[in-house]
Amino acid sequence: MIAEIGLLISLQETDTEIKRCKSEVDSLPSRRDAIEQNFAASVQEFLLVKNELDEATAERRQLEEDVAAEQAKHEKFKSDLMKATNEKQYTTAVREVDATKKTISTLETEILKLMEKIEKLETQVNARSPEIEAKRAEVDKQIAEMTASVKADGEKLTTLIAERATMIGQLSPGTRSTYERVARLKSGLALAEARDYSCTACRISIRPQAFNNIRRGEQIYECENCGRILFFKAGATAS
Ligand SMILES: [Zn+2]
Structure with a gap:
């Protein structure tokens, strides 16, 4: 699962770059x-x-x-x-x-x-x-x-x-369809960083238990408010 969230981060970076290149062209x-x-x-x-x-x-x-x-x-x-x-x-x-x-x-x-x-x-x-x-x-x-x-x-x-x-x-079929669905809804940005117990995209608080799960990267966790897939960047928070 840790590998899968890493893959999603790379995927979003690739999709962002694809979007930029397409717009330039x-x-x-x-x-x-x-x-x-x-x-x-x-x-x-x-x-x-x-x-x-x-x-x-x-x-x-x-x-x-x-x-x-x-x-x-x-x-x-x-x-x-x-x-x-x-x-x-x-x-x-x-x-x-x-x-x-x-x-x-x-x-x-x-x-x-x-x-x-x-x-x-x-x-x-x-x-x-x-x-x-x-x-x-x-x-x-x-x-x-x-x-x-x-x-x-x-x-x-x-x-x-x-x-x-x-x-x-x-990607596993489930993660793949989640990513594609959220990306479609959020103008290509399906992922949001979870930092300091909140979603950096919509600012809503994340419960400690869920936040710890996200930090461990053990499952794909969608923000309860905006629906984006949350990921944790090591070293990004002091908590
Ligand atoms: Zn959110």
């Missing part, structure tokens, strides 16, 4: 999401500026394409002007040459304004980039460490489950 996605969300919130302002820069850069690229297209038209109308054989063709070509020239000039003014804007935005982005990159690296490191630790817990879990099965197999 299960909570990994939500813990990772929380870190990512925290990072996203901290760089939100930076990303808005970065986004504005990307948009301005794309807009500039578009305007440059527009200028090139307008330039081609301009060249065509200039050539039409040379080839004009009557007044009407000549007037039309002159009007179009002027119109395309104006459009090109307007587009180029827009591009210049955009270039100033891009320069300002680039300064802002470049100023904050190292800090953001450092933050990202820190987040990546944190996630990698967490994932590695969870992987270790996952492997440990496999071992613990096998160990648990062995321990359960060594």
